[in-house]
Each structure stands twice: as C-alpha cells, then as structure tokens.
Amino acid sequence: MRLILLGPPGAGKGTQAQRLVAKHGIVQLSTGDMLRAAVAAGTPVGLQVKDIMDRGDLCPDEIVVSIIADRIVQPDASNGFVLDGFPRTVAQAEALERMLHEKGLDLDGVVELKVDEGQLLRRIESRIKQTLARGEPLRKDDDPEVLKTRLDAYRRQTAPLIHHYREKSLLRAVDGMAPVDEVTAAINWIFAKPKPQKASTKPDTPQKTKSKSTKKAAPAKKAQPPARKPAKTASRSAKARGGRAVPTKKPAAKKAAGKGARKSAKRR
Ligand code: AMP
Numbered sequence: 001m002r003l004i005l006l007g008p009p010g011a012g013k014g015t016q017a018q019r020l021v022a023k024h025g026i027v028q029l030s031t032g033d034m035l036r037a038a039v040a041a042g043t044p045v046g047l048q049v050k051d052i053m054d055r056g057d058l059c060p061d062e063i064v065v066s067i068i069a070d071r072i073v074q075p076d077a078s079n080g081f082v083l084d085g086f087p088r089t090v091a092q093a094e095a096l097e098r099m100l101h102e103k104g105l106d107l108d109g110v111v112e113l114k115v116d117e118g119q120l121l122r123r124i125e126s127r128i129k130q131t132l133a134r135g136e137p138l139r140k141d142d143d144p145e146v147l148k149t150r151l152d153a154y155r156r157q158t159a160p161l162i163h164h165y166r167e168k169s170l171l172r173a174v175d176g177m178a179p180v181d182e183v184t185a186a187i188n189w190i191f192a193k194p195k196p197q198k199a200s201t202k203p204d205t206p207q208k209t210k211s212k213s214t215k216k217a218a219p220a221k222k223a224q225p226p227a228r229k230p231a232k233t234a235s236r237s238a239k240a241r242g243g244r245a246v247p248t249k250k251p252a253a254k255k256a257a258g259k260g261a262r263k264s265a266k267r268r
Contacts, residue, residue, distance in 0.1 A: 001026055001080035001191070002105060004087070006161060007113030008154040009147060010120040010127075011176045012183060016113070017084040019184050024191075026080035029071055031064045031088075036139075054140040056149030058088055058157055065095040072099065080108075088158045093165075110165040111187055113176030117151055 001024050005013040017028040035053060038046035045067075049059045068086055071077065087093040100106065124147050131138055141150065165171040174186040 002107050003082045004110040005084050009150045010123045011113040011115045013084045017082045020082045027077050029081045030084040031086040034067050056141050056146040058153050061091045090160055110170045112173040114173050115176040
C-alpha cells in the first residue's frame with residue numbers, strides 16, 4: 001500500500017501516518033523527520049537546509065526528491081509506505097510519479113486532512129506547552145510566526161496538489177478537525193473499499209458542517225463510515241478548494257488513498 005497524507009502543518013499527518021504504519025505494516029516516510037535528522041547530524045544536506053527549515057520555507061525540490069528516491073527502494077519500504085510531508089510541490093509529485101512508474105508501482109491514494117487554519121495556531125501553542133512540560137526541546141519552527149510562514153508555503157506551493165490528485169482520481173478528503181480516532185476510522189474506511197476500475201468523473205463537493213476538536217474522542221472503529229454526522233468543516237479555503245470530506249455517504253469507488261515510525265509523537 002502506497003499512500004500520501006496531505007495537509008498543512010499541524011493537521012495531524014504524523015499521528016495518522018503512525019496509525020497506518022501499525023495497521024498495514026508499511027513504513028512512514030517523513031521528509032521533515034529525515035531533514036531534521038540531517039540537520040542534527042550536520043550532514044551537507046543538513047547544513048544546506050537548516051536555515052530554510054528554521055524560517056518555515058520549503059527546501060529545494062531536488063534535495064527532498066533525492067531523499068525520497070533513496071528511501072523508497074530500501075527493503076523496509078517494499079511492503080509500501082505512507083508519505084508524510086512529501087510531496088509538497090507539484091514538481092515533487094511529478095518526480096514521485098516518475099519514480100513509481102519506473103518501478104511499475106502505483107499510488108493507492110492521497111488523503112487530504114482538511115483543517116481550520118485558525119485552529120492550527122491554537123494546536124501548535126498547546127503542543128509547545130506539552131513539549132515544554134515533558135522537558136523536551138522545542139523545534140525551531142515551533143513558533144506561531146514560523147507557523148504562519150509554513151501555512152503560507154502550504155497554500156502557495158502544496159495546496160495545488162489537491163487539484164493535481166483530484167484530477168487523477170486519487171484524492172480523498174477527511175475532516176482533520178474531528179477527533180483523532182474518527183479521522184483514523186475515516187481513513188481506514190477509505191482503504192477498506194475496493195479499488196475502482198476507472199476514474200470517477202464526479203466532482204468532489206465540500207462539506208457544509210463543522211466540528212470541534214474539543215469533542216470527546218469516539219472509540220476507534222473498524223473500517224466503516226464511522227460518523228453519520230457529517231465530517232465537519234475545514235477551513236473556508238479548503239471548502240473553496242472543493243475537497244470532499246469522508247465518510248459522509250457512500251462515495252463512488254475510486255482510488256483513494258520515515259524513515260520508520262517516529263520515535264516521539266510528532267505534531268502536524
Ligand atoms: P514537516 O515536519 O513535514 O512540517 O517539515 C518541516 C520542514 O521541513 C518544512 O517546513 C520544510 O522546511 C522542510 N520539508 C519537509 N518536507 C519537505 C518537502 N517535501 N519539500 C520541501 N521542504 C520540506
């Protein structure tokens with residue numbers, strides 16, 4: 001199984017990636033983690049990207065593409081992978097497609113975690129407090145100002161991937177503001193469905209409802225549409241992009257969609 005998790009920083013990609021790893025026996029490939037490891041080790045790549053990452057800008061495509069190209073051929077990725085934080089530009093997506101094509105592989109799907117950007121700031125502030133309470137060091141980009149830069153980079157450079165993958169009938173959107181277990185159940189439901197024979201022409205439609213992240217977490221459910229209440233609203237911009245949150249109704253069957261699991265719970 002080969003998946004991509006798409007969403008702005010703080011959307012919960014890392015958490016969901018870890019759950020997919022546990023469920024499917026695949027590996028999590030997080031370019032953010034790999035780049036941070038390179039910075040920590042002081043490698044030439046690390047030295048090159050350190051300031052870029054501290055500012056919250058995107059690193060050059062050729063660097064991250066080369067990291068992923070090396071990584072997906074490792075034996076532990078042979079059973080599949082979930083990409084978390086890659087691709088982040090259309091050029092990276094096209095490079096990934098070429099890499100997979102050369103190996104005769106396909107993506108199973110791309111999950112967009114739709115979130116309310118206003119709430120992301122509050123999430124990151126709470127994450128900073130939790131990190132400090134655990135006595136762990138803060139990441140340089142754990143800073144509301146840097147988060148704004150990262151969100152801006154997401155809107156300008158990464159959000160176009162939503163259209164890119166929708167055109168390929170690979171995109172499925174879930175409500176990233178729902179409780180974590182509900183998000184997991186929604187993702188599991190997507191991948192429990194059979195693969196489509198051909199692409200649906202039906203356009204995605206946005207959800208009109210909204211949810212609060214403070215809701216009590218529902219118990220995790222098996223692969224099924226967990227909440228009959230609709231997945232709740234993501235940001236206005238996400239609505240404007242027209243992604244469809246699942247599960248809401250039986251969608252037409254369509255392709256849905258680290259270096260190892262992260263050692264510590266990663267935010268996103
Ligand atoms: P993340 O942990 O995924 O939010 O990534 C942290 C930082 O690493 C980002 O703000 C970027 O500076 C850099 N980064 C991670 N993945 C990529 C990517 N695919 N393309 C460019 N820069 C990336």
